[in-house]
Amino acid sequence: MQDLLKVAIPKGRIVKHIHRLFQGAGLPLPEDLDDSRKFIIPVPEMGMEFIVAKPADVPTYVEYGVADIGIAGKDVMMEENRNVYELLDLGIARCRFSVIGLPDWMPSANPRVASKFPNVASQYFREKGQQVEVIKLNGNVELAPLIGLADRIVDLVETGNTIRENGLVELEKIADITSRLIANRVSYRMKNGAVQLLCDRLQDAITQSAAGGR
Ligand SMILES: Nc1ncnc2c1ncn2[C@@H]1O[C@H](COP(=O)(O)OP(=O)(O)OP(=O)(O)O)[C@@H](O)[C@H]1O
């Protein structure tokens, strides 16, 4: 039986960008990738098997080798710090990590920072030599300064609509974020032909799309 390349795909907002990118690379993905409750989708004619994952779990699957390759936001890579290869910047789902607060934010004696990304937040403030208590939340993080849970948050900003609608402002940018193609270290060697072929085709699609003024 053919050894399929196992590809972990994050469900949610990145999927539409991934469809477009793979389509541009001449590798149309199954239509129902994100819609169905089926989490393993083999496509033998592509030589691939897709594993539909929660975005934050993709680097875990790839580190443990249950997926050979995967697509993960740089935000997730920074938070999870998994032992994987980062092969390609796909240039999709572009946003930024920022420190956000109320416009009248002032340093306090016991600063608290809420985030879905506690490791990123802790590391950022540690490197700045600032002591803060980091509170892990699972979503709607912009609420935290409004209800007095934290005085600042670390979160993703794209259009800025969410922070604007909640009367918050960006205080500092931490990093620019895009999605990355990542690989398991062993799979990268053992399945190098298939991995390299996919990388080359995606790179061509990225270059063409950039030249077309996306
Ligand atoms: N507003 C945004 N604009 C652009 N890219 C974003 C934005 N928010 C998140 N992303 C990118 O998309 C990835 C997936 O985000 P998504 O919201 O689908 O997952 P999630 O936050 O883990 O959701 P859930 O916890 O609901 O599954 C993030 O890891 C990040 O790289």
Ligand SMILES: O=P(O)(O)OC[C@H]1O[C@H](OP(=O)(O)OP(=O)(O)O)[C@H](O)[C@@H]1O
């Ligand atoms: O700058 P904007 O374009 O408004 O995008 C930023 C928002 O998008 C993400 O939230 P998401 O939709 O993933 O929901 P979440 O609160 O569950 O993380 C992020 O956490 C911000 O809240």
